[in-house]
Amino acid sequence: MDVELIFKIAAVGIIVAVLCQLLIRSGREEQAMLTSLAGLIVVLTLIVTQISALFATIKRLFGF
Amino acid sequence: MSAVSMAAFAVVTAVLALTVRSKNGEIALLLTVACAAGMLLGVMQGASAVIAAVQSVVSAAGLNSSYLTVLLKVIGICLLTEFAANTCRDSGSAALASNVTLAGKLMATVTALPLYVDIFNTVLSIMNSR
Numbered sequence: 001m002d003v004e005l006i007f008k009i010a011a012v013g014i015i016v017a018v019l020c021q022l023l024i025r026s027g028r029e030e031q032a033m034l035t036s037l038a039g040l041i042v043v044l045t046l047i048v049t050q051i052s053a054l055f056a057t058i059k060r061l062f063g064f
Numbered sequence: 065m066s067a068v069s070m071a072a073f074a075v076v077t078a079v080l081a082l083t084v085r086s087k088n089g090e091i092a093l094l095l096t097v098a099c100a101a102g103m104l105l106g107v108m109q110g111a112s113a114v115i116a117a118v119q120s121v122v123s124a125a126g127l128n129s130s131y132l133t134v135l136l137k138v139i140g141i142c143l144l145t146e147f148a149a150n151t152c153r154d155s156g157s158a159a160l161a162s163n164v165t166l167a168g169k170l171m172a173t174v175t176a177l178p179l180y181v182d183i184f185n186t187v188l189s190i191m192n193s194r
Contacts, residue, residue: 006073013087
């Protein structure tokens with residue numbers, strides 16, 4: 001149970017949103033798209049370990 | 065993990081996801097997925113005690129323990145399917161969610177097939193002995 005992970009993901013989301021707005025306002029829409037993609041990948045790498053831990057626990061408990 | 069902390073965790077995540085959703089929908093979805101995974105992980109630590117208790121009851125009653133294995137497997141399939149379907153539904157693809165549920169039902173039926181066969185054989189033997 002880690003609240004830090006949730007706060008981390010929310011912080012990444014807010015920062016990426018602000019960066020996207022800035023880049024779009026300054027007319028660099030491709031870079032804004034790439035920034036949002038990078039944020040998505042960062043959050044995905046944060047989450048993948050959590051999901052794999054959940055699936056491993058379910059596998060161990062229910063004897064798959 | 066206490067019930068209060070779980071409720072607080074879920075509410076905090078909901079507020080954060082609402083904040084992020086208007087600007088960045090994908091990250092809001094991943095936020096809720098992370099919350100669900102963390103919450104289930106925290107609860108699963110307690111589930112092992114329940115399973116151990118059920119196993120001891122089954123072994124004390126002298127039942128066939130392979131039935132319990134099948135039962136636990138089906139419960140695991142239901143859990144995973146529900147998790148995946150809820151995530152799909154949250155992301156807005158309801159058709160995918162119902163297909164995941166359908167596949168989970170099929171997999172549960174296939175896993176529990178030996179039990180059905182056993183019941184059928186028992187009924188047949190009872191009817192033949194009369």
